[in-house]
Amino acid sequence: MFVDKAKIFVKGGDGGNGIVSYRREKYVPNGGPAGGDGGKGGDVIFRVDEGLRTLMDFRYQRHFKGQRGERGKVKTMHGANAEDMIVRIPPGTVIIDDESDSIIADMTQHGSEIIVAKGGRGGRGNCRFASASNPAPDFAENGEEGEERWITLELKVMADVGLVGFPSVGKSTLLSVVSAAQPKIGAYHFTTLTPNLGVVDVGDGRSFVMADLPGLIEGAHEGVGLGHDFLRHVERTRIILHVLDMSGSEGRDPFDDWKKINQELELYNSILAERPQIIVANKMDMPEAEEQLELFREQLEAEDEVKHEIVPMSSLTKKGVQELLYKAADLLETVPDTRLIEEVKDVAERKVYKLEKEEDRSFKVGKENEGFYVESPFIEKFMKRVNLNNSYDAIMRFARTMRQMGVDAELRKIGAKDGDIVRIGEYTFEFFEGSDFYYHE
Ligand SMILES: Nc1nc2c(ncn2[C@@H]2O[C@H](COP(=O)(O)OP(=O)(O)O)[C@@H](O)[C@H]2O)c(=O)[nH]1
Ligand SMILES: [Mg+2]
Structure with a gap:
């Protein structure tokens, strides 16, 4: 039997950014925070269409990217969620994750669907971060990036x-x-x-x-x-x-x-x-x-x-x-x-891969040059979401997360002290040992 194949790239839409905004009302000098949340990015969804017989369409289009969620709006209004992207595939298509070389799904039923790349969550607006101790937070989250992966489609024809x-x-x-x-x-x-x-x-x-x-x-x-x-x-x-x-x-x-x-x-x-x-x-x-x-x-x-x-x-x-x-x-x-899809199958055995990945919070610390470094995909992703450049509040939140993960403790173990330089990705920070100031709620 003949195997039609296509290698393609899928990426969910990024979430829309949350925004920083404050209420402005007549006679109210300093309104509270009112920046809305960003919308969710569009998922990339494969849907089985029995009208299709081959993977021909994928020879012309190999990249599928979901739309970005809308930015948050003023007056605490949500940005709109992006529409999902629906991609039609023929019945009998086996979807393989390239990185792990394992099967994500084996699609046979007309109309059945699978999300192959999730859109990112929208970032939260500053209205969500208000608390008694910080009634007017000056930061908002960026939208989460959409999932992306290379996949191979295989169809026995x-x-x-x-x-x-x-x-x-x-x-x-x-x-x-x-x-x-x-x-x-x-x-x-x-x-x-x-x-x-x-x-x-x-x-x-x-x-x-x-x-x-x-x-x-x-x-x-x-x-x-x-x-x-x-x-x-x-x-x-x-x-x-x-x-x-x-x-x-x-x-x-x-x-x-x-x-x-x-x-x-x-x-x-x-x-x-x-x-x-x-x-x-x-x-x-x-x-x-x-x-x-x-x-x-x-x-x-x-x-x-x-x-x-x-x-x-x-x-x-x-x-x-x-x-x-x-x-x-x-x-x-x-x-x-009238031929059965079953007849067309008999794909080589592969382990089945779970689409839901556990969030990997592992990290590595070490010494370099005059200071220290932290390596962690989770933290780097986190830093992309939180705009660290222009917000003091955001840095505080970031530091809190690092401490919860145990990064501080590990750094201290290998000798990090007050004022030492710590590099994370492209950013460098100063280490403040046990400073209440840093970890204040
Ligand atoms: N003049 C002409 N020759 C053809 C045409 N189609 C095939 N041929 C020739 O006919 C010969 C046999 O062709 P092939 O495709 O191998 O035939 P098969 O045995 O039926 O697969 C080859 O020399 C081809 O070049 C055509 O439309 N016109
Ligand atoms: Mg011949």
């Missing part, structure tokens, strides 16, 4: 469209022209049991999977029994493109070929004879082709076999190829897909 026809009629060439697949042109495939599959972009938002099914006659011919192995693949395709060499080169008779292949299909499984079929009149660039096509049409009529659409085309000049793709996509829409 079955062919929607099967190419059948005698050797050398141009099946492999057609597949190579309409997809990225690179089957061997002009080669018989006695030895390979796997059909070549390619994802075909119709160009109007639709896509489907096409299989080159060599061996139908080649194998049967040789008596090696490969023919029927390939027929099993045809059995699972939803429509058949019956490719004919309309140039009648190499002594071929298109009508005769057509009947023989149909017989072969019918012998294997009579259902196949009923499968929707498009007759692909290939090699129309050749001199004799027009005449042959006329003859072919007459022969069909004479035997009352006018059941299928005929599309004249040439893989060489590409004339008629686009029309064939539209017709195939149209026909597919009329054929319900």
Whole structure:
């Protein structure tokens, strides 16, 4: 089976910043804090859509970023939450977290959803930090950053469209022209049991999977029994493109070929004879082709076999190829897909990864140059949220958190004293040992 893959980046929207603002009312000289909270950033959500068959869309768009939440507003008003970003995926898509190489989800049901990157919380406005000891706080929180991750999407695909026809009629060439697949042109495939599959972009938002099914006659011919192995693949395709060499080169008779292949299909499984079929009149660039096509049409009529659409085309000049793709996509829409998603699965075993990560509050302290350093993703994230540059209150809150985490104690253990320099990320601070002033509520 063929695996369609896409590697993409997802990021939830950042939360909106909380703001600092004060009430201003007539006759009230110093109103209380009134800066509102920021809105939540938009989540990036994957939703299964049974109308999709391939991961084709992800070849064009690889980055999905949720919108930012709105800033907080005056008069303690909330900024609006950003709308979530909905990304459609085909049923059967397995979502893998790249960093841990584990499965986040295995999406099968139409309409089911999963949040792959959460939007950040909005920052709190200064009205939320008012307390008896600090009735007019001069700081607000920045919005939290949205979650981000690289993920790989994997989809096991079955062919929607099967190419059948005698050797050398141009099946492999057609597949190579309409997809990225690179089957061997002009080669018989006695030895390979796997059909070549390619994802075909119709160009109007639709896509489907096409299989080159060599061996139908080649194998049967040789008596090696490969023919029927390939027929099993045809059995699972939803429509058949019956490719004919309309140039009648190499002594071929298109009508005769057509009947023989149909017989072969019918012998294997009579259902196949009923499968929707498009007759692909290939090699129309050749001199004799027009005449042959006329003859072919007459022969069909004479035997009352006018059941299928005929599309004249040439893989060489590409004339008629686009029309064939539209017709195939149209026909597919009329054929319900009854194949089970379960059939398509059987993904390699991987451990299942939990989307909810525990907040990691671990940190590391050490000595460097003349001072000390603290390393901690949690603290660095915290510093991004709290704007330390312009607010005394914010620094106090920051220091309190550090003490709660035990950072101060650890620094003291390795010798930090009053006035020593402590670097955290890009910031440097002065260490005040046990200062009430610093940790005052
Ligand atoms: N003139 C012409 N030659 C073609 C066309 N399509 C395929 N061929 C040639 O026909 C030969 C057999 O093609 P291939 O795709 O391997 O046929 P397959 O055996 O059905 O897979 C190759 O030499 C191709 O270059 C076409 O539209 N016009
Ligand atoms: Mg071939």
